[in-house]
Amino acid sequence: MRILVTGAAGQLGRSLAAPLARHDVTACTRAELDVTNLDAVRSAVASTKPDLVINAAAYNRVDDAEADATEAYRGNALAPRNLALATAERGVPVAHVSTDYVFDGRGTRPYHEYDTPNPQSAYGRTKLAGEQAVREVNPRHYVVRTAWVYHEEGANFPRTMLSLATRPEVRVVDDQVGSPTYAPHLAQAIARLVETGAFGTYHFAGAGSVSWYGLTCRLFALRGLRTPVVPVTSEEFSRPAPRPRYSVLTTLQEPRIVLPPWEDALAEFCRALG
Numbered sequence: 278m279r280i281l282v283t284g285a286a287g288q289l290g291r292s293l294a295a296p297l298a299r300h301d302v303t304a305c306t307r308a309e310l311d312v313t314n315l316d317a318v319r320s321a322v323a324s325t326k327p328d329l330v331i332n333a334a335a336y337n338r339v340d341d342a343e344a345d346a347t348e349a350y351r352g353n354a355l356a357p358r359n360l361a362l363a364t365a366e367r368g369v370p371v372a373h374v375s376t377d378y379v380f381d382g383r384g385t386r387p388y389h390e391y392d393t394p395n396p397q398s399a400y401g402r403t404k405l406a407g408e409q410a411v412r413e414v415n416p417r418h419y420v421v422r423t424a425w426v427y428h429e430e431g432a433n434f435p436r437t438m439l440s441l442a443t444r445p446e447v448r449v450v451d452d453q454v455g456s457p458t459y460a461p462h463l464a465q466a467i468a469r470l471v472e473t474g475a476f477g478t479y480h481f482a483g484a485g486s487v488s489w490y491g492l493t494c495r496l497f498a499l500r501g502l503r504t505p506v507v508p509v510t511s512e513e514f515s516r517p518a519p520r521p522r523y524s525v526l527t528t529l530q531e532p533r534i535v536l537p538p539w540e541d542a543l544a545e546f547c548r549a550l551g
Contacts, residue, residue: 280471281305281327283312283360284334288428289374292460293333296468303327307334312356315363322363329471330364331372332357335404339378340517342399353403358410365415372471377424377455377482379405382521387456387486389529390422390478398518408478419470420478421463424526428460429549438493442504451490451508455524456482459542466534473532482526483539495540499547 278300284290285304294304303325311317312334322330336342336352357373364371378401379394396402411418427433434457441447458481466481487495490508497504511520528535536542 278328279326281321281325281330283310283332287333288426288431288433288460289464290333291430292428292464293331293468295461296465312359313351315359318359318363322367327369329370329372330360331467331471332360333374335374339398339400342403343517346399346403349399349403350406354406354410357407358414361411361414361418370417370419370476371411371415372419372421372467373407373411375408375420375422376401376404377422377524377526378521379408379422380521380524382523384523387525387527389527390480391529397521400518417476419476421467422480422526423458423463424482424524425455425457426460426463427457427546429546434489435496435546438496439500442497442502444504446505446507447493448507448509448514449490449493450511450514451488452510453520453522454486454488456486456526457492457539457543458483458536459546462536462542466536469534475532477530479530480526480528481534481536483536483542485538485540486525487539495543499544
């Protein structure tokens with residue numbers, strides 16, 4: 278299968294290389310393909326003639342989106358619409374990655390694919406708009422929602438916490454609970470999904486749930502770090518964009534692809550760091 282991957286320099290984009298290794302993959306970074314430019318997207322699809330496009334590109338600056346929603350819409354809504362248009366014109370499936378931030382976080386049980394989105398931030402609204410555009414434009418789509426993605430390379434929460442471990446203490450929010458997702462596990466799940474032809478919306482996130490505080494405590498224990506971790510509330514650690522207080526994801530969709538428990542994934546991440 279010929280596959281075009283966008284956002285190839287990101288955490289997920291890099292992670293897709295291994296599980297897609299047996300396919301003929303063209304991986305484009307943002308510099309190589311501006312997915313907000315419809316002409317450029319159409320040209321890339323025409324020249325590569327893919328059997329599938331996987332969109333791993335996104336505007337992920339959650340707080341910046343509050344002040345610059347237009348740019349966030351370009352990256353999270355216009356770009357996937359462009360990819361959906363270019364693929365639909367050629368009868369090609371498209372896989373698009375979305376987020377737990379499409380939910381309001383007021384739930385008390387894990388969110389599944391049939392729960393109603395209600396985003397509370399500009400980032401969440403733009404990501405939901407991207408989902409909707411893909412569904413409306415190309416019926417042959419996979420929309421994959423995930424959460425709290427991290428990798429041993431790039432900017433992400435675990436790496437940030439490790440960089441702060443030289444401080445006398447680290448203060449971490451303990452009233453936001455979610456599903457940490459190791460990018461290589463997400464990539465493996467997507468690679469499995471796109472071979473099924475079972476189009477639709479899916480939740481792929483690390484199994485189980487934990488708060489940012491709990492995640493940091495486990496991370497420091499795995500790394501043998503003794504830096505005290507102090508739990509704080511969201512109000513004490515105010516950010517421009519509201520975060521879901523509870524955004525644990527689960528899946529009901531068949532084929533039911535379940536990622537490893539977040540604890541196992543974090544241990545694998547630590548081993549990869551060396």
